[in-house]
Amino acid sequence: xxxxxxxxxxxxxxxxxxxxxxxxxxxxxxxxxxxxxxxxxxxxxxxxxxxxxxxxxxxxxxxxxxxxxxxxxxxxxxxxxxxxxxxxxxxxxxxxxxxxxxxxxxxxxxxxxxxxxxxxxxxxxxxxxxxxxxxxxxxxxxxxxxxxxxxxxxxxxxxxxxxxxxxxxxxxxxxxxxxxxxxxxxxxxxxxxxxxxxxxxxxxxxxxxxxxxxxxxxxxxxxxxxxxxxxxxxxxxxxxxxxxxxxxxxxxxxxxxxxxxxxxxxxxxxxxxxxxxxxxxxxxxxxxxxxxxxxxxxxxxxxxxxxxxxxxxxxxxxxxxxxxxxxxxxxxxxxxxxxxxxxxxxxxxxxxxxxxxxx
Amino acid sequence: xxxxxxxxxxxxxxxxxxxxxxxxxxxxxxxxxxxxxxxxxxxxxxxxxxxxxxxxxxxxxxxxxxxxxxxxxxxxxxxxxxxxxxxxxxxxxxxxxxxxxxxxxxxxxxxxxxxxxxxxxxxxxxxxxxxxxxxxxxxxxxxxxxxxxxxxxxxxxxxxxxxxxxxxxxxxxxxxxxxxxxxxxxxxxxxxxxxxxxxxxxxxxxxxxxxxxxxxxxxxxxxxxxxxxxxxxxxxxxxxxxxxxxxxxxxxxxxxxxxxxxxxxxxxxxxxxxxxxxxxxxxxxxxxxxxxxxxxxxxxxxxxxxxxxxxxxxxxxxxxxxxxxxxxxxxxxxxxxxxxxxxxxxxxxxxxxxxxxxxxxxxxxxxxxxxxxxxxxxxxxxxxx
Numbered sequence: 001x002x003x004x005x006x007x008x009x010x011x012x013x014x015x016x017x018x019x020x021x022x023x024x025x026x027x028x029x030x031x032x033x034x035x036x037x038x039x040x041x042x043x044x045x046x047x048x049x050x051x052x053x054x055x056x057x058x059x060x061x062x063x064x065x066x067x068x069x070x071x072x073x074x075x076x077x078x079x080x081x082x083x084x085x086x087x088x089x090x091x092x093x094x095x096x097x098x099x100x101x102x103x104x105x106x107x108x109x110x111x112x113x114x115x116x117x118x119x120x121x122x123x124x125x126x127x128x129x130x131x132x133x134x135x136x137x138x139x140x141x142x143x144x145x146x147x148x149x150x151x152x153x154x155x156x157x158x159x160x161x162x163x164x165x166x167x168x169x170x171x172x173x174x175x176x177x178x179x180x181x182x183x184x185x186x187x188x189x190x191x192x193x194x195x196x197x198x199x200x201x202x203x204x205x206x207x208x209x210x211x212x213x214x215x216x217x218x219x220x221x222x223x224x225x226x227x228x229x230x231x232x233x234x235x236x237x238x239x240x241x242x243x244x245x246x247x248x249x250x251x252x253x254x255x256x257x258x259x260x261x262x263x264x265x266x267x268x269x270x271x272x273x274x275x276x277x278x279x280x281x282x283x284x285x286x287x288x289x290x291x292x293x294x295x296x297x298x299x300x301x302x303x304x305x306x307x308x309x310x311x312x313x314x315x316x317x318x319x320x321x322x323x324x325x326x327x328x329x330x331x332x333x334x335x336x337x338x339x340x341x342x343x344x345x346x347x348x349x350x351x352x353x354x355x356x357x358x359x
Numbered sequence: 360x361x362x363x364x365x366x367x368x369x370x371x372x373x374x375x376x377x378x379x380x381x382x383x384x385x386x387x388x389x390x391x392x393x394x395x396x397x398x399x400x401x402x403x404x405x406x407x408x409x410x411x412x413x414x415x416x417x418x419x420x421x422x423x424x425x426x427x428x429x430x431x432x433x434x435x436x437x438x439x440x441x442x443x444x445x446x447x448x449x450x451x452x453x454x455x456x457x458x459x460x461x462x463x464x465x466x467x468x469x470x471x472x473x474x475x476x477x478x479x480x481x482x483x484x485x486x487x488x489x490x491x492x493x494x495x496x497x498x499x500x501x502x503x504x505x506x507x508x509x510x511x512x513x514x515x516x517x518x519x520x521x522x523x524x525x526x527x528x529x530x531x532x533x534x535x536x537x538x539x540x541x542x543x544x545x546x547x548x549x550x551x552x553x554x555x556x557x558x559x560x561x562x563x564x565x566x567x568x569x570x571x572x573x574x575x576x577x578x579x580x581x582x583x584x585x586x587x588x589x590x591x592x593x594x595x596x597x598x599x600x601x602x603x604x605x606x607x608x609x610x611x612x613x614x615x616x617x618x619x620x621x622x623x624x625x626x627x628x629x630x631x632x633x634x635x636x637x638x639x640x641x642x643x644x645x646x647x648x649x650x651x652x653x654x655x656x657x658x659x660x661x662x663x664x665x666x667x668x669x670x671x672x673x674x675x676x677x678x679x680x681x682x683x684x685x686x687x688x689x690x691x692x693x694x695x696x697x698x699x700x701x702x703x704x705x706x707x708x709x710x711x712x713x714x715x716x717x718x719x720x721x722x723x724x725x726x727x728x729x730x731x732x733x734x735x736x737x738x739x740x741x742x743x744x
Contacts, residue, residue, distance in 0.1 A: 031362055031419060033364040034363045036363050036364065038369055038382070040372055040376075040382070163370075167392075188374060188396065190374055190397070193430075194396065194430075200431045200454050275454070280554045280555050297554070300552065301483070301504075302581065303476060303500050304474060304475075304476075304477065304499060305477075306580065306582055308580040332420055332422050333447035333476060335424075338447075
């Protein structure tokens, strides 16, 4: 290893003022940094271009899926700064997905899960003026899954592999007609695993039976259709679990919807098999112990995340509940989830607040 | 001071580097906007040019709950660098087999304050942990914290201006020796808490100097260390099989060594009776959890305390001031146990010291300063390494 990675090379002057301008309240002056590169070979981790995968046909910007790439929908998505998402799956020809009642369905080796992240310029007209930001792939390599992230160019003609993450200024007009501006954070590949982890191994999170067990936009029952098409096998005739749609009061009680929101936004880490198992706070919808849900549970390693409060959840007292405090925070040392948002999910916070208040 | 950015380049290498390789960081001051993450790598070394020579600062961090996070790795070595000012923990290591810090400084600049991150060094759910020749300062919880881990060596470190200098929590087979813990709120803590993935035991604490741990407690409330009285040299909580020997306890104004049950800390960290009961109830619900410390052998240590008054910033300090007007006790037991015989505790060859059994469960009614009942030879714990 002698000689590798020693010293600095490839000096590029770069002002990071724009990026760091607003959040650094404790620093009086914005810092101008010279960006330098460490020496050392960079190893290729996957195809450089999204188009190399052959997932979409025609112009890439139309994101029109190839015939063997199947769109799917889930009931309650993870909050990602109000980004719109579209999901697809491709399994190798002649193979199918195997049913599982509680965990992510078993996708055969070679399967690719595809998620597009985009913002319409105006949320009132979500079909128009769409800006594609990134496409994330999860690839089942047999032994384990791998993540690759592709960032779309300005012309929207191609997306390129991004290993180390990126910050992209984005703006849109939200449902209240307010113009929003953020620096959207494309995760680095290790950040992907910060959430996509089950017993230390990389794993998908979303496509569980309970998330997929729903009517699609076009009104078909998704899992039944998959079974009919031979895309899914092993599904029992009845007793398929389903997760409510967090924002649709007709889909579940307040308790069910708040628990669905907590599962989707928190339980990828906060479960016995997840990276936050050390906290003893477990938020899957299957969790039945009050204490494990944080009710009158003192924090374990929250640090200043505790905000001088004593318990995760105090029934009837949202203002005294650490859990609520942390999902409302934007401070990197306090906020939950730790990654994937620069904004507060206001509607989710309202839901959880009401849930705690009515306990 | 000139700051540079190596963020993109370093994070890329952390992702793409091969197992059994090394990243050398040059001398310089490097500022980061996001957490650095290392995951699923094996036999990897990250080598700097020295403490205060290679400085990784997270003072302007925009995202991520820690400065550097290492997860699901094995045999990782971090050497000769400084990490500072993360918004959360400076260095967190989780689910890793084999982690060594050697010659690493991890701290927060400026006056110690509640806004600082919780832990400077934070291995949790790890096995085979070595932290040596390191410096930890300014942590609003613990400078060196090892949680729910096995086979841990913490030696030859300097820890100061933290709430807890060194804290071992729910960890097993731990050796803490040759460290200097000074000017913290509490020098060295060995705690066992309920409801976690494992319970701790078997810890040797020797050849340490715990001096002037009188700093105000600046931990955010809700955290267990917020209950530690300023002026605590060392504290044991609800833990078992601990041997403490050849240490120097110097000028820790409230007490040199405090031994407490979870009942007591629950009471101290809550104001209302209902919450206290709830906490204790929680501890009881965890059937495997024993809230009372036992199996403690304290020998061949030296205690000196030139301070006349305990802390006045804590209920216990105030209590001590009332009960012990002529100098506070060096070794304190809260006196809470299911029955006194179940408390295995030996004091031997510690020179001159003052002792107190508080009988805290009965409003200090039978407070007792006589330690003859505990004058015995305990069981030596075999060296773990």
